[in-house]
Amino acid sequence: MGSIRTLNGDIAAGQLGVTYSHDHIYCIPPYWAERNDDDLLLDDLQASERELADFRQVGGKAIYDATAPDYGRQVVAVAEMAKRQQLHVIATAGFNKGFLWSSQRPGSTQSFAAWIEGASIDQLAEHVSREVTEGIEGSRYRAGVVKCGTGYNTISPLERKTMEAIVRAQQSTGAPMHSHTEMGTMGLEQARIFKQLGLDLSRLCFAHMDRNPDPWYHRQIANTGAFLSFDGMSRIKYYPEHIRTQAILALCKRGYQKQILLGGDFARKSMSAHYGKGGLGLKFILADWRPRFIEEAQEAGFDGEALLHDFFVDNPARYFAFS
Template identity: 65%
Template sequence: MTFIRTLTQDIQPSELGVTYAHDHIYCLPPYWQSKGEADLLLDDAQASGKELADFVACGGQSIYDATAPDYGRDVRVVAALAQQYQVNIIATAGLNKGFLWSSRYPHAKTHPHCGESFAQWIERHSVEQISQHIAAEVVVGIEGTAFRAGVIKCGTGYNQISPLEHKVMQATALAVKETGAPMHCHTEMGTMALEQLAILKQQGVDLSRVGLAHLDRNPDPWLHQQIAKTGAFLCFDGMSRIKYFPEHIRSQALIALCKKGYQQQILIGGDFARKSMSAHYGLGGLGLAYILRDWRPRFVQEAHAEGLDGEALLHDFFVANPARYLQFA
């Protein structure tokens, strides 16, 4: 029997509904705290709750919260918000990326279980020990709670995979195979995606269980098609970030994938991770509802102009694809 593991309960894939496949709800990243980057701290539960209320008002039902422990995860707060606003929230086990726990920044990372840096913790433990810790967050509970993770995460840096990141990838691959959980991979600016998939394939991971984040930061049609050929999911999660490129570039990349027949491997999220992105943290941002409220109708028009059924594509992106991706194998 298939299921999706949310913080509050296991649900059937048909219950997932309209889903953001990569966002953050409440988090206090230690690295950014140490640097005084207040914009990157989503530290007001009431404001985050209002964002969830807006999301629900626009038809949203579920969110994959990609906040790993090295990015300041607080599962108790997020679970309370999930219950209050009746949103299915899928939590993360695993780790994010080496930048957050590199030994070059020892002041920035403290492992919640032992008080040492994440780099020290990874170095001190074997691949099997790290895998067991990750799997326990999926099967038993997170940080002494009964709340369980529904996705396992790993990540790599910009145009490189460090030795510690490679070790974590091996551990997450073992945990994925043991638990049957889906896998989420952070790519820095959309780089190293094919390299990640090669490592995971070598470790025996079913690549159709893998979703790669931030691929719209690198809107390269050839690269996207090579990734899609492996069976992996491609997550486009940078809507509204005009500082990288105009929005139509992202739409063109999505449409190019759809024209090649890969519409069933596309996921959408907002990577909502800054106060300045929020409509309720006091800085006047677009808010968590932006994608459903504003981007969605725009994409329908752009797809129609290319001879495609935008509504049908969006049903795949927001409903059908997340329901397949987030299932436990």
Template identity: 55%
Template sequence: MGFVRTVDGDIDPAEMGVTYAHDHIYCIPALWKEKGDVDLLLDSPEASQAELALFAKAGGRTIYDATAIDYGRDVGTVKRIAKAAGVQVIATAGFNKAIMWPGTMPGTGMTFAQWIGAKSRAELARHVVAEVTEGMDGTDIKGGVVKFGTGYNTMSEAEIKVLLAVLDAHKQTGAPIHSHTELGTMALEQLELVRQEGVDPARLTIAHLDRNPDGWLHRKVADSGAFFSFDGITRVKYYPEDVRTRCILDLVRHGHEDQVLVGGDIARRTMFASYGEGGLGMGYILEKWVPRFIEEAGEAGFDGPALVHKFLVENPQRAFAFSS
């Protein structure tokens, strides 16, 4: 197993401890700022640091911050507040999804759509490689994951170009890969391109598949070897929480417990406990969801504590490690 790249440098995977596999800490997405959607602006370093402190107090040690440049990444601020809170953070190189690309690309005077459209696959790959090997946002802070994303039942030409460039960057750096799926769609289509490019799907973590609780789809994705980021916890507007638990336990029954990761994907002020909105906050998964999952897993005949340790400690060590 290789190293894990955090905003403070490379660490041994065994140093990760309890890990959230998908969250957002501090970010000001250009598109949401331009549209005035205040709930999606995580723009208080003090409040975000307080959230990290809640995570650490609950027993958390490491967070994968899935914030790419098109989602308002600011790794300098994240590094500073994470250090103050005693939390390790893995940052994101690459991009999120085309729905964000009407926003303005920092330092260019162009929209992301215009900037990406003007770049070749090779040029985009060089950009992502530099984010992993040199630094991001005008700093020497390096990305620890390369990311791409696709839309709701769609995969635009530009998204495919970015996807292929990110896979190229993975081949050149060995960085682990993360993908955004909109409401859990297009995972199999993403995997088809990953395979065509000769990339091992076991180096990929696919986000948001719990937004689409389709057991058949989950098993097909799991058969590829890819990791699952179950990151919709608390979002009962989609379905009751026990649906997610059943999806996880179904994967376990089929022998895929080594591919399950857990995160909160907290990206709104109203989801945080420290932004004055009364949200559940970053401590919720460890304090509330884990005990519930252990109870439900036990009722279904599984060793809940052992599964939780896999999902939050063991599996992230492999999912976020660089390959040689």
């Protein structure tokens, strides 16, 4: 395996440790700021750092911060927090999803949409690649993952353009690739496009697979060789927690446990234990969800501890390593 690129330097894959493979730490998405949706603004440095401290205290070692530039990435602040808390944080280059792109691009008078439309695919790919190889927004901090995304049951022309740019950036840098799927949709459609573009799908992770807890769909995604991210723990408003566990175990029964990643997509003040909303906090998955999963896995005939070692340690170490 190659090395893993964290905000505070490259590390050997074996150094990564217990990893959340999709979260957000401190970010101010311009789309939501413009709409005064305060819950979606993780804009309190101290509160965010307390969440990291809680994560470390329950055994967490590393987080993939899936915050793309169009979601209000704050890379210097996050890198400094990670260093103080002695955690590995992996940053993102690339794009999220199209409806966010009406907002103005930081440091520019253009919207994200106007920039994406006006630039060539090669120019977009080169920009993303430089954030991986040189640094983000003039800083010394480098991204360790490239990202793109699509909407709910649709892929817009601009989203399709960013998909191609991100594939090119992945191929030129060897970075792992993360794909946002809105409500877990369009994964198979994305996979067909990525395959046509020549992507090695074993370098890709599809996010939000548990928003669409369809065992057949998950098997088809797994058959592409890609990783699947289950990253909605605690969101009972969608369905009871056992639905996610059943979906994960259904994959394991068919031998796909080496392609599963876990995270919380922690992205709201109301999810936080330290933003004054009384939420469950970043520690929830390791402190509370983990023992429940072990119990349910054992009831189903699995070694729950061994599965979680794959999901939290071994699988992230393989996925986040550069090829």
